[in-house]
Amino acid sequence: MATTTTTDFVSPEPSTTDNYLNNEKGLLSWLLTLDHKRIGVMYLFSVLASFALGGTFALLIRAELWTPGPTLPGVTADMYNQFFTLHGAIMVFLVIIPGIPAALGNIILPLQLGAKDVAFPRLNLMSYHVWILGACFMLLSLVLGAADTGWTFYTPYSTMTETAVIPAAFGAFVLGFSSIFTGLNFIVTIHKLRPKGMTWFRMPLFVWALYSTALIQVLATPVIAITLLMLIVERTFGIGIFDPALGGDPVLFEHFFWFYSHPAVYIMIVPAFGVISEIIPVFSRKPIFGYKFIALSSVAIAILGFLVWGHHMFTSGQSVLAGTIFSAITFLIAIPTAIKTFNWISTMYKGRIHLETPMLYALAFLWVFTIGGVTGMFLAVMSVDVHLHDTYFVVAHFHYVMMGGSITAFLGGLHYWWPKAFGRMYNEQLGRLSALVVFVGLNLTFFPQFILGSRGMPRRYYNYLEEFEGLHQLSTVGAFLLGIGFLLTAYGLLSSLRKKFDAPANPWGATTLEWQTASPPPYYNFATPPEVTQGPYDGYENLEYDEKIRGYVPTKA
């Protein structure tokens, strides 16, 4: 009998005693834990709380845009500018960047490697504590007169505005350290803690994706840290770096900012690729198509991602030659991304496809990410970008990728690993319904914005031409539908936590290592160190569904 490992399933049935959730009690046992799963759970709930806050600002923005000019009573243009700044900064720095790596990754990565924990558990805890500190500074900015610079902090506006830019920028600076710590930890963990028999090309694709992400986190984040520090120095001491009135150069800030923030969009999307690569084979009951290509393309995207920042600046006055090089490299990234999509689709060919919630999110991802990806083509073409730059077309494009791609994959992964992390099955019917509402809501919100943009609607506008009202209202309706979808999702997941542990060890019939320990896992993850003898998506034929425990067990020989 060829199972993936030589370890026997500890217990395929729901664990009742002594797992990582109940082996210690009390607030301090959580706040000072060194257990990667508990740190991951704390990250998860912190990220979800930030998502609710960032989402509230998104709904305020959309409600304000229901009509041109003032709409909500009391919401001035200044407040609107603060809303979109907070929405962007919270969603980028507090939600999407830590969402998949720090929350899901922390819970799952060591389990997928059959390890007891990450390489540096104390550094891992510190990463979370530093994250909380950074989040506090962001919230401090909110209290002291929220920044109104946009999440991009472009100078010289950000050195002149009277709002609390310094706490927000300092918050992002501190959050960067948290991101670096997590990345460093994952790189070492993946190099040193793989189990016996797990060669690089036997690693699950989620691990490959986290590895590529970690490389970007470690290499790019210091640049934004230094840039934001220079901004703070300029604002505080009047030392001219970016402000031309002091002898600085505002375009330099744009270069520095995008040198980090373009790679950062890959910090946001590459982990999503990893999640999708896990879900599709498991729910198609078939090994993934083109494993090596998907694995290596994540690394290729991570490296090329460093060389394209200038495509945010085709209208900034940078030289034609620079723009040309940035445009060409941008197109190069499109190729591996396109091939990944084709590989995911091919994996489904002749599979046996199960449509539970995680797979619905994966299919939604394929749909919206393809739209998000191809609309990037318009923006990579320099002459067309000159028209579309800084319009709602760009807003729609990156929301299709970040919201439609990263958040959809995050929700898919959350439902996929929920039984493992919390030992309970969520309500499947409700899960499917909320996935559908989220999918419809996000298309209704962001598709009209493509049309708004190409027709002439600039971004970050409080007031707009009357002719755009209809499309804006469509988008606003979509946003509220999306909000309802998220509330349903939250209700479906959180209400399962009231139940007794009822999740089997392997509800989806997956063959990666995290499914070979109990749900939820014991404190030390595995009773004996697992050994790997085949690829991460091999051996589905050796598992069969056991109705009694509602999960998969090895086929009896």
Add this chain to the structure above:
Amino acid sequence: MANQLFHCLSSLAAPPKLPDSPFFLMPPQASTISGEIDWLFNVILWICSIVTIGVIIAMAYFVKKYGAKSRIANEKAEKTSEHNTTLEIAWSVIPLVITIAFFVWGFKGYVNLRTIPRDSLEVQVTAQKWSWLFEHSGFASAELHVPVNTKVRVIIRSTDVLHALWIPAFRTKMDAVPGRYTDLWFEATQTGTFPIHCAEYCGRSHSDMWSQVVVHTQADFEAWKKAEQDKNDNTPPVALGAKLAQERGCFSCHSIDGSPKVGPSWKGLFGSRESYSDGTTLVIDENHLKESIEDPQAKIRGGFPPSMPTFKGQLNDKQITGLVEYIKSLK
């Protein structure tokens, strides 16, 4: 009287109207390059739509055809190869060829947009929070007036933060960067008025920092120049001031109804005694108004931020007199 004048001028204050366009996804094509950019946009749109719909159809077809009945049935997937070199090379090379074509066309268009024809009519534009000022042929105006079928180079500067000059109907855009000049060019192909927007976020009234480009026939352009000259020469000072206040964006910070905005209201301002941030008080007279226009940082009214830009060199004596007289008229 001044209030009435403001009301007849307020038609100027209405936002520009989006001109009717024969294209659903794009504004009208009103410049020489807009056709070529829309052509490329449409090529990408078609190819990308085909790819997207293909992906969605393949996905939907596979879900329907290979859908599993239930978990209990324990169906096994058919064995297929786990990679296929020919297929993988095909779907790498085909997108590569397509993207190379996109890149080359985009590059050509960009070079065209960035190569300024030598014999262009030059316009200087100054961007400041939150208005545009266009200067050429000896006139300054808040709207850009140009003749049709003429190459125009717009030289852009900013006095404060980043802005971006965007004329959607001409498909061109360029950032206004403080501390350096940037430029763009266009050749309008049809007469009419087309909106201008600020596309780079610049603070409170970013979304109201609009203007419009008025494309005249050659004859109308000459007539416009003559009329501008006459207006400057023959308009009574109060009316000239009211017009300038509108055009130069004074009303984004100063009200004429007594309510304070970013700066003090002009209503009842003249002749009143006010206190200043340096602790002094002053009765506002003509000289103080002139000083505040030309060197606004010299004296800052208590309770207001020192945020007014200078208009020194942008207004001639007659125009400053007009503004002073207009403010005096607001009792």
